[in-house]
Amino acid sequence: MDPHELSQMLEAVAAGALAPADAARRFATHPYVDAGDFAKVDLHRRVRCGFPEVVFGQGKTAAQIEAIFRKLLEHGQGGLVTRIGPEVAAHLKAAFPEGEHNVAGRTFRVVGPDGVEPKVGRVVIVTAGTSDLPVAEEARVTAEAWNCEVSLIADVGVAGLHRLLHQLPRLGDADCLVVVAGMEGALPSVVGGLVACPVIAVPTSIGYGAHFHGLAALLGMLNSCASNVVVVNIDAGFNGGHIAGLIARRAGLARQSSPAAGGNASTAARGQGD
Incomplete structure (x- = not known):
């Protein structure tokens, strides 16, 4: 949930299209989601800090990182993972062909559904x-x-x-x-x-x-x-x-x-x- 989605939900409550109790339930369950039994993906990082959660790849398997990315994308957020090796990068490239692998920096990035925002700063x-x-x-x-x-x-x-x-x-x-x-x-x-x-x-x-x-x-x-x-x-x-x-x-x-x-x-x- 990003600030825009939060505003939409509050407007729906104000307009009577969404019951306050339903909004409270959605908000309460939205802060994070389980990506299997190995990770709890912080979906509210974007609301609190303006940027989605970033995955530290060292020590994680390719399958674990893929699962975390899919949870982020399901909720309208892009994904960035750091410190990955060639084998993990190859797996992620196959799973997310649109993703960008920086070989030197050992990163892999997938842009969210909203695409790239205008450059600022x-x-x-x-x-x-x-x-x-x-x-x-x-x-x-x-x-x-x-x-x-x-x-x-x-x-x-x-x-x-x-x-x-x-x-x-x-x-x-x-x-x-x-x-x-x-x-x-x-x-x-x-x-x-x-x-x-x-x-x-x-x-x-x-x-x-x-x-x-x-x-x-x-x-x-x-x-x-x-x-x-x-x-x-x-x-x-x-x-x-x-x-x-x-x-x-x-x-x-x-x-x-x-x-x-x-x-x-x-x-x-x-x-x-x-």
């Missing part, structure tokens, strides 16, 4: 190196699933800082940035000092021994001196994309409701990047 995802792309792709797919306009700037880490400086106009035009980096995790601090928008830092488990599987990057990002940088967990591309999507959508909706203010904000953002 601008997210730019930046990676320090090519090795960070799998985490960045997970973030990109997530932000796109939340109907944001998303672009990716890859391989602009601090070892060759001139590569980043050439991208400043694109960075300045974003509502939110996701910066993905491994090794010492320095890139988010550098980017944070160049832009006037939130920066979601995502540490990755890329690096040599003293990197400690991403712990060095995580601690470096947490100690950033750039005050607009916040940090999510190691390799948590989904979390970075989700938070960026929330921020960007609010900014985009504010722009739509106030075109004059949006124009000024966009101009200021481009000026920041020039």
Whole structure:
């Protein structure tokens, strides 16, 4: 049940077409549904948070994920699963031919019956190196699933800082940035000092021994001196994309409701990047 369906039900009660007791029963049983004996699918996530439940695929079988997706689709919601391997992806592609499999990001997405909504908000995802792309792709797919306009700037880490400086106009035009980096995790601090928008830092488990599987990057990002940088967990591309999507959508909706203010904000953002 999404906000539109909820409004329709309340209007039906007000018009006398639906008894209050029947509406209460529908509402009480709608919050979640069982997908077999292994999962309870949260259908109210979309009402509470604006986005449907996302499936963490690691540790789940292909059949379990398919069953969860079918429950979501039955109730008018799309599905997104993260952290899946090739065999699970092949199963889901056969079950949902219209679905989109992102090989690098290890995600699979099925759009709901209502189709893709208009794009709202601008997210730019930046990676320090090519090795960070799998985490960045997970973030990109997530932000796109939340109907944001998303672009990716890859391989602009601090070892060759001139590569980043050439991208400043694109960075300045974003509502939110996701910066993905491994090794010492320095890139988010550098980017944070160049832009006037939130920066979601995502540490990755890329690096040599003293990197400690991403712990060095995580601690470096947490100690950033750039005050607009916040940090999510190691390799948590989904979390970075989700938070960026929330921020960007609010900014985009504010722009739509106030075109004059949006124009000024966009101009200021481009000026920041020039």
